[in-house]
Amino acid sequence: MIPVISTIPVVQLASGDRLSLQVYQFRGAVPGKKAYIQSNLHGAEISGNAVIHQLIQLLMSLDSDRLIGEIWLVPVCNPVGVNVRSHHFSPGRYNHYDGADWNRIFWDFEKAGEDIQAFAKSQIDRDADTIKCNYRKEIALSFAKQLAKINAPSCRPYNEIYRYKLQSLCLDADYVLDLHSSTNQAVDYIYCFSSRQESAKAFLLDRGIVFDEYDGDAFDEAFLKPWLALEKSLAELGSAIVFDVEAWTLELGSGMQMNPESVSKGLRGIKNYLASKGLLKIEGFPLPETAAHPIILTDKKSVHKYYSPAGGMIQGRVQLGSFVKEGDRLYQILSFNKNGELPSLVEVCAESDVFVFDVSTNQSANQGEYVLSVLVRSRDFSPRIDAD
Structure with a gap:
């Protein structure tokens, strides 16, 4: 497969230069689900870039009938954070202009004041696929209001411009994977949501941290939190629907490093996850031991x-x-x-x-x-x- 490569300008600097995102879109011969994978949201956390590079190589080696649906890949997804330097060190965890954590700035449909409970009531007699399609339209309409604010003469701060560009790439995704590393030195592990633990096994990591509370400001939270809220509202109305929508943060090793073992674990786990979800048809995946994989999950608290x-x-x-x-x-x-x-x-x-x-x-x-x-x-x- 040959990807469609798009370059998306994000910010113009005082010098006139522009910083951009580059998106690699792989589409299979048969339509299906969409997986969105990004890396390097924090400037020093670079190992996910090596994982995405190897995913690009893997997908380019496959015929299009091996991919059911589409996979979007965005390496170095925070060009401002990635380019920050202090002597030999690469910090880039915080926006140096306002001090905000780059992974605590994202737009959350639920916080936008939309009435999710009223939407659930209006959909209660419909099937899951129809509800999912209609809800995506509601999220997209609400999200589009952000662009009007950005295009107004008063404009908006850079973090709102940036988040709009980045989140617009994944609003219609089914699976979102945000690849991080520790800012320091760490083992490999995964963050997951309490209703999605079973799928965590597919990443084949030994450890995971389960969100017991979240505010929706982080990238994975902002994506999945509205869907969890809809599931809760439907359950209160007597409809126990769990949508096939998931978000994950993979923590792959240490900051400022592309540790080969962490990269290898990340690539293997993502291949296995995508195969488990039916997107990829590759020999040997999903691995037969996936269902019994021994992952130890710990509450975030x-x-x-x-x-x-x-x-x-x-x-x-x-x-x-x-x-x-x-x-x-x-x-x-x-x-x-x-x-x-x-x-x-x-x-x-x-x-x-x-x-x-x-x-x-x-x-x-x-x-x-x-x-x-x-x-x-x-x-x-x-x-x-x-x-x-």
Whole structure:
């Protein structure tokens, strides 16, 4: 297959130069569902770009009858964030103009004030496919109002211009995959919604974090939250419909790196997921072990961050991916002082049994700065017994 390649201008700089998005659209011989996959929403989180490159190569090697539906791929989806530099480092998590997190700016149909309950009542006697089609039209009509504001003489801030361009690519998608990495150093895992856990197995990752609450500002949340709200309204009216609409955030390794193992896991999982959903017909996929894949899912409220109790240098920190028992050491702070005393070692121990899944890149910390993140407790979503 040969993709349709589109270049979409996003912002004109003071110099006159323009920053753009590039979209690779693969369409199969037979119409079907749409998968939308993007990477690098946070500037330092680059591993998803390698995954998308390999997906492009894979799809170009296939005949069009191997794809049922369409797949849209958007690498380096945040050109402003990607281009931010501080010495040798690539931050790009926050908009340097207003300080907002690039993944907390997105438009949410539910927050737009639309009456989802009234829509559900108007559709209660219709089948799921008809409701889905009609709801997409409602979302599109509401979203289109944003363009009028952008085109007004007063215009809108850049983050609203940017989000409009990016979200317009996926409003009609069935499956949205947002590829991230840790800003620091982390294991590979996935974020998922509580009503979609079964599908999480298809990504073949060991760990997942389940949203127990969300505000709709993140990219995956803004896409799926309106559909979850509609399902809830229909259920209250006695219609237990679950739409085949899903959104995922894959966290593939560490920031500022394209770790080959994380890239390989991401590519394998996405291939397996797309095959499981019937979009891709490729030999060996979906893997037969998918249904029994042992993924350990943890509620998001069980994520706990540790901040440095003193200024100094981090040493003796446990390895990423370690299980640590309550009371055992997580790390030490080599703390210097200006009191005429010798340097001291500050021991930081686990407050409970934990799994360490994210650690800071910098091993120098001021008091109150981030050091690591842990999963406090987990619940199995498979036959596997978790050691923590």
